[in-house]
Amino acid sequence: MKFLDETEADDPILSVVNLIDVFLVVIAALLITVAKNPLLSPFSKQDVTVITDAGKPSMEVIQKRGEKIEKYKASGEIGEGDGEKAGVAYRMKDGSMVYVPETGEGH
Known part of the structure; x- marks a missing residue:
């Protein structure tokens, strides 16, 4: 029986099978990364x-x-350009933002 155990340890096809398993894991990780990235996802x-x-x-x-x-x-x-004030933004106590546009009256 010892003879059968030694041939399994020296079998080169087993190392190829292990390499294929490693490559499958790497490919699966890359596919998950591409699927989760919104910029790279083709879907x-x-x-x-x-x-x-x-x-x-x-x-x-x-x-x-x-x-x-x-x-x-x-x-x-710093950006610069021509323009005019369009309104005012306020931060509320709850953290939300409120934009109040100017009506143009009183200028």
């Missing part, structure tokens, strides 16, 4: 916006609209 029909490092100079905005993915990177400069 997602929704538009997605992801903001990384919000408020920092390294801030990035990534938008997915249908099949198209756009990436915007903050330049770190």
